[in-house]
Amino acid sequence: MNRFVPALALTAFASAGLAGAALGHGGVSNPMVMARMEAMSAIAAEVKTLTKMARGEVAFDAAEVTRAMEAIATTGAQVPALFEAPETDPKSEASPTIWVNYPEFTQRAAAMIEAAEAGVGAGDEFALDAALGTLGQTCKSCHGSFKIQN
Ligand code: HEC
Structure with missing residues (x-):
């Protein structure tokens, strides 16, 4: 039972990782945006x-x-x-709502x-x-409000 499932899961991780690399940092020219993307990565x-x-x-x-x-x-x-200044870049997925409701953004980071x-x-x-389930909810919670979904 253990033999095949992990291989499938690893394939999914590998493709997700490649997609992230391709979408994430290529062509980002604003170093402030690059720094916050690298922290997320x-x-x-x-x-x-x-x-x-x-x-x-x-x-x-352990x-x-x-x-x-x-x-x-x-x-x-x-x-x-990293996100305090309203830095932008054509490649950024940061929603402008971060700088409309920055206190809420910092609360999501604290969570x-x-x-x-x-x-x-x-x-x-x-x-x-x-x-990880609890942690994952905190990623989703912030991304849902403050990251442009594509
Ligand atoms: C406080 C808000 C917040 C929290 C919490 C958060 N993120 Fe993000 N994340 C963002 C924002 C905003 C962006 C978009 C940054 C940009 O493109 O400028 C982002 C981008 C990303 C990216 C894409 C990075 C890239 O290279 O473009 C990944 C991957 C990511 N987050 C993973 C996570 C994971 C995993 C967690 C939870 C463990 C998490 N994030 C928690 C706000 C958050």
Whole structure:
């Protein structure tokens, strides 16, 4: 039962990763926009690692869970400052509503940090899966209001 499912999931991750790279950073000329995209990509890379672990595709490693969750919280702490100036770029997917309702934006960032910190120390795949579920909701919540969907 374990033999085929992970291979399919990995294929999905690989294509998602390629799509992200192609859509994300190519042709971005504003370095401020590039910096905030790179922070998001770094967060997403940690989530990807943790998701593979929760699914049993890579061995569960409690120390790695803690490192990745802390990395998400640390990068998340930079998000308000990275997005504070209303910088634009033709490649940016940031919604202008960020700068209409910046306090709300910072609250969504705080929710992500809190969820990542709550995931520190998740002791097995099940706890990690639950923590990722909560964390994933905080990504969706902010993207739903503040990221242009395409
Ligand atoms: C506080 C709001 C907020 C939170 C929380 C948030 N994001 Fe984002 N994210 C954004 C915005 C805004 C953009 C668009 C940035 C741009 O294109 O200028 C973005 C862009 C991205 C991108 C595309 C980056 C690129 O290269 O263009 C990825 C991937 C991403 N987020 C993943 C995540 C994940 C995973 C989480 C949760 C663990 C998360 N984000 C949490 C606001 C947020």
